[in-house]
Amino acid sequence: xxxxxxxxxxxxxxxxxxxxxxxxxxxxxxxxxxxxxxxxxxxxxxxxxxxxxxxxxxxxxxxxxxxxxxxxxxxxxxxxxxxxxxxxxxxxxxxxxxxxxxxxxxxxxxxxxxxxxxxxxxxxxxxxxxxxxxxxxxxxxxxxxxxxxxxxxxxxxxxxxxxxxxxxxxxxxxxxxxxxxxxxxxxxxxxxxxxxxxxxxxxxxxxxxxxxxxxxxxxxxxxxxxxxxxxxxxxxxxxxxxxxxxxxxxxxxxxxxxxxxxxxxxxxxxxxxxxxxxxxxxxxxxxxxxxxxxxxxxxxxxxxxxxxxxxxxxxxxxxxxxxxxxxxxxxxxxxxxxxxxxxxxxxxxxx
Amino acid sequence: xxxxxxxxxxxxxxxxxxxxxxxxxxxxxxxxxxxxxxxxxxxxxxxxxxxxxxxxxxxxxxxxxxxxxxxxxxxxxxxxxxxxxxxxxxxxxxxxxxxxxxxxxxxxxxxxxxxxxxxxxxxxxxxxxxxxxxxxxxxxxxxxxxxxxxxxxxxxxxxxxxxxxxxxxxxxxxxxxxxxxxxxxxxxxxxxxxxxxxxxxxxxxxxxxxxxxxxxxxxxxxxxxxxxxxxxxxxxxxxxxxxxxxxxxxxxxxxxxxxxxxxxxxxxxxxxxxxxxxxxxxxxxxxxxxxxxxxxxxxxxxxxxxxxxxxxxxxxxxxxxxxxxxxxxxxxxxxxxxxxxxxxxxxxxxxxxxxxxxxxxxxxxxxxxxxxxxxxxxxxxxxxxxxxxxxxxxxxxxxxxxxxxxxxxxxxxxxxxxxxxxxxxxxxxxxxxxxxxxxxxxxxxxxxx
Numbered sequence: 005x006x007x008x009x010x011x012x013x014x015x016x017x018x019x020x021x022x023x024x025x026x027x028x029x030x031x032x033x034x035x036x037x038x039x040x041x042x043x044x045x046x047x048x049x050x051x052x053x054x055x056x057x058x059x060x061x062x063x064x065x066x067x068x069x070x071x072x073x074x075x076x077x078x079x080x081x082x083x084x085x086x087x088x089x090x091x092x093x094x095x096x097x098x099x100x101x102x103x104x105x106x107x108x109x110x111x112x113x114x115x116x117x118x119x120x121x122x123x124x125x126x127x128x129x130x131x132x133x134x135x136x137x138x139x140x141x142x143x144x145x146x147x148x149x150x151x152x153x154x155x156x157x158x159x160x161x162x163x164x165x166x167x168x169x170x171x172x173x174x175x176x177x178x179x180x181x182x183x184x185x186x187x188x189x190x191x192x193x194x195x196x197x198x199x200x201x202x203x204x205x206x207x208x209x210x211x212x213x214x215x216x217x218x219x220x221x222x223x224x225x226x227x228x229x230x231x232x233x234x235x236x237x238x239x240x241x242x243x244x245x246x247x248x249x250x251x252x253x254x255x256x257x258x259x260x261x262x263x264x265x266x267x268x269x270x271x272x273x274x275x276x277x278x279x280x281x282x283x284x285x286x287x288x289x290x291x292x293x294x295x296x297x298x299x300x301x302x303x304x305x306x307x308x309x310x311x312x313x314x315x316x317x318x319x320x321x322x323x324x325x326x327x328x329x330x331x332x333x334x335x336x337x338x339x340x341x342x343x344x345x346x347x348x349x350x351x352x353x354x355x
Numbered sequence: 356x357x358x359x360x361x362x363x364x365x366x367x368x369x370x371x372x373x374x375x376x377x378x379x380x381x382x383x384x385x386x387x388x389x390x391x392x393x394x395x396x397x398x399x400x401x402x403x404x405x406x407x408x409x410x411x412x413x414x415x416x417x418x419x420x421x422x423x424x425x426x427x428x429x430x431x432x433x434x435x436x437x438x439x440x441x442x443x444x445x446x447x448x449x450x451x452x453x454x455x456x457x458x459x460x461x462x463x464x465x466x467x468x469x470x471x472x473x474x475x476x477x478x479x480x481x482x483x484x485x486x487x488x489x490x491x492x493x494x495x496x497x498x499x500x501x502x503x504x505x506x507x508x509x510x511x512x513x514x515x516x517x518x519x520x521x522x523x524x525x526x527x528x529x530x531x532x533x534x535x536x537x538x539x540x541x542x543x544x545x546x547x548x549x550x551x552x553x554x555x556x557x558x559x560x561x562x563x564x565x566x567x568x569x570x571x572x573x574x575x576x577x578x579x580x581x582x583x584x585x586x587x588x589x590x591x592x593x594x595x596x597x598x599x600x601x602x603x604x605x606x607x608x609x610x611x612x613x614x615x616x617x618x619x620x621x622x623x624x625x626x627x628x629x630x631x632x633x634x635x636x637x638x639x640x641x642x643x644x645x646x647x648x649x650x651x652x653x654x655x656x657x658x659x660x661x662x663x664x665x666x667x668x669x670x671x672x673x674x675x676x677x678x679x680x681x682x683x684x685x686x687x688x689x690x691x692x693x694x695x696x697x698x699x700x701x702x703x704x705x706x707x708x709x710x711x712x713x714x715x716x717x718x719x720x721x722x723x724x725x726x727x728x729x730x731x732x733x734x735x736x737x738x739x740x741x742x743x744x745x746x747x748x749x750x751x752x753x754x755x756x757x758x759x760x761x762x763x764x765x766x767x768x769x770x771x772x773x774x775x776x777x778x779x780x781x782x783x784x785x786x787x788x789x790x791x792x793x794x795x796x797x798x799x800x801x802x803x804x
Contacts, residue, residue: 157547
C-alpha cells in the first residue's frame with residue numbers, strides 16, 4: 005500500500021495527546037484545545053481534499069461518479085473521535101471523508117480516485133469502492149443501503165468473537181427508505197448487535213428533497229422505535245454535538261446493550277455527484293447553511309474567541325493541510341495506471 | 356370400509372416411517388382425532404382421522420420404516436375389514452431404503468472409472484445426500500470455530516429439509532442461528548461477517564428465495580475482493596435446494612446454475628452424489644471465496660456410497676467421469692445426472708456406449724475433462740434442468756466448439772428444461788422437465804442413428 009504521509013504520523017501523535025489531555029468525558033459545553041484543533045485539522049483535510057478532488061474531476065483526472073462530502077465533515081470527524089482502534093467503519097459511495105477520518109492515507113485515496121496503481125484498491129475500485137483492512141474501513145459501497153446489513157454483519161462478527169468493538173454504519177436519508185435497512189434494524193435489535201447506525205440526513209436523496217420521498221423526513225431517528233432501538237437526533241454541523249452523541253452511542257454498544265441510531269442533521273454543499281448542478285434547491289439555502297452552520301467555521305470562531313489559537317496558528321494548519329492535499333494530488337496524477345495484468349488479479353483468493 | 360392410507364406430507368415425499376399409533380384397535384375415532392405420528396424426511400407429522408367409527412385394524416405396526424405413500428395403514432369401520440389387511444403389502448419389505456422412482460437408491464458405478472480421489476481399499480458407507488451435507492458442515496464446524504450456520508428454521512425447527520437436524524444441540528444457538536424471514540437482510544449480515552473474517556454458511560430455504568438477496572451475493576460477496584484490490588474477500592457459502600422439487604409451481608422451481616455461473620468472483624458447485632456433496636461442501640467451507648452450493652430436494656433422500664475417511668474433501672473445479680464409454684459424451688450435473696445416467700443405461704441396451712461426465716462444479720468449469728472426452732467420442736450431448744437460453748449447456752456447447760471443433764463429428768446437442776415457467780399440473784410439469792428419453796433422442800441424434 006501507499007507510503008504513509010507525514011500527516012498521518014502527526015495525526016496519530018496528536019490524538020494520543022488529546023486523549024491524555026481530555027480526561028473525563030466532556031459534555032457538549034466544550035472541547036479541550038487539543039480536541040478543537042484536532043477536529044479543525046481533520047475537517048479541514050476533508051474539505052480541502054474534496055475541493056481538490058472536484059478540481060481533478062474537472063480536469064479529467066477522475067472519472068465516473070464522484071460524490072463530494074463538503075459540508076458534512078463534522079459527522080465523520082466527531083464520530084471518529086469517539087471510536088477506538090479496531091472499531092469498524094462502513095459507508096456508502098460518498099466515502100472520501102470517512103476514509104480520511106479513519107486515518108487512511110490521502111495519497112492512496114486520491115490515487116484510487118484517479119485510477120492509479122498506488123490507490124487503495126490498486127485502481128480497481130474507484131471513488132465508490134475503496135477499502136482498508138488495516139484501518140478497519142470496510143467500504144465504500146455503490147448500492148444504496150447495501151452497507152447497512154454489511155455493517156451489522158461486522159457488528160455480528162464482534163459479538164461472535166466476544167470482543168467489545170463497535171461497527172459504525174453510515175447511510176443517508178435516501179438509503180433510509182430501503183427495505184434492507186429495516187430488515188437489519190430488526191435483526192440488530194433481536195441479536196443485540198453492537199452497531200451504531202449513523203443516518204446522515206443531508207435533506208436530499210440525490211435530487212429529491214427529503215419531504216418528497218420520505219415520511220416524517222425530519223425525524224429519521226424515530227425509524228428505530230418500532231424495533232426498540234434507542235436513537236438521538238443530533239446537530240451534525242457541530243462536531244462537539246456529534247462527539248457527545250457518539251460517546252453515548254459507543255458506550256451503549258460496547259456495554260452489550262445492542263444497536264443505537266444517530267440521526268445527524270447535516271447538509272451537503274455540492275451536488276449529489278459532480279454532474280449534478282443542484283437546481284432542485286435555492287442557492288440561498290446553501291448560502292445560509294455555509295454562513296450560519298459551517299462545521300469548520302464554527303470551530304475556527306470558537307478557537308479564536310477562546311484564545312486557544314491565533315489566526316496565525318490556524319493559518320499554519322491550513323498551510324500544512326494544503327501541502328498534504330497538493331502532494332496527494334501530485335502523486336495521484338503521476339502514479340502510473342495499473343499494469344494490464346491487474347485485469348485478471350484479485351478475482352479469487354487462491355484456495 | 357374406509358382404509359386409512361399413508362399420507363404424502365410434503366411435495367417430494369415418497370415414503371415415511373410410521374412412528375407411533377395414538378389409537379388402539381377398538382378405540383372409537385372421531386373426525387379430527389390424531390391417530391398416528393408419521394416421520395417424513397423433513398419432520399414428524401400428526402395424522403388426523405377424517406372418517407369416524409371404531410378403529411378395526413392396524414395394518415402397519417408402529418416403528419415401520421419406508422412405508423410407501425398410499426399404502427393402507429389402518430381400517431376404520433366394521434370388522435369385515437380383515438381381508439383388506441391381508442391385501443395390504445407386507446410392510447417389512449419396505450424396511451430397506453426403497454428405490455425411488457427417479458433414481459436408483461444406491462448408485463452402483465458399474466462401468467465407471469474409479470474415483471481417483473479415493474484411496475484404494477477405503478471402506479464405503481451408504482449415506483443420503485442430506486446426511487452427507489450435514490456431516491460435512493458439522494465436521495467443518497468442529498474443525499473451525501469461525502464457521503457458523505445461519506438461515507430460516509435451521510435451528511429449533513431442525514431445518515426445513517432437516518439438513519441441519521441435531522446441529523443446534525451440538526453447536527448451540529451462537530453458531531446455528533435462526534433468522535427472521537428476511538433473505539436480503541441476513542445475506543447482507545452474513546456477508547459483512549465474512550468481510551470481518553468469519554466463515555458463514557448461509558442456508559436459503561430454497562434458492563428461489565435467494566433472489567431477494569442476490570444483490571448481496573453478487574455486488575457485495577462476489578465483487579468486493581476485486582474492488583478492494585485483493586484486501587477484502589468474503590469466505591462464505593450460500594447453500595440450499597435449487598431447481599424443481601415436485602409440483603410447487605413456477606416461483607419455487609428454478610435452477611440458478613447459469614445465473615451464478617455467469618459471475619466472476621463466485622464459485623458454483625452442484626453435486627449429484629452424496630460423496631461429492633460431502634467432499635465439495637467441506638471444500639466450499641474451506642474456500643476463501645464465496646461459493647454457491649446448489650442442492651436438490653429430490654436428491655436429499657437418495658443414498659450413495661461415501662468413502663469412510665476422516666477428512667473427505669473433493670476439490671472444487673474437477674469433473675468426474677461417472678461412466679466410461681466411447682461412442683458419445685454426455686455431460687451433466689446435479690439432478691441432470693439422474694436422467695443422464697438412466698439414458699446411458701438405455702443406450703447401453705442398444706449397444707451405444709456413452710461416456711458420462713458429472714461436472715460437479717459449474718464455475719470454474721472443468722473444460723479439459725469435457726474436451727478430452729470429446730476428443731475420444733467426437734460427439735457431445737449436454738444436459739441440464741434449467742432454462743435452455745443462456746444456460747450452462749449453451750456455455751458448454753460454445754466452449755466445446757471453440758476448443759474441440761476439429762474433433763466433432765456432429766454439432767453439440769443440448770437437452771434442457773423447457774423454455775416456460777414451471778407449470779403446476781403433474782403432466783405439464785413432467786413435460787417441462789428433462790427426461791432420460793430426451794437424452795437418448797439427443798444422443799442418437801448426434802450419432803445419426
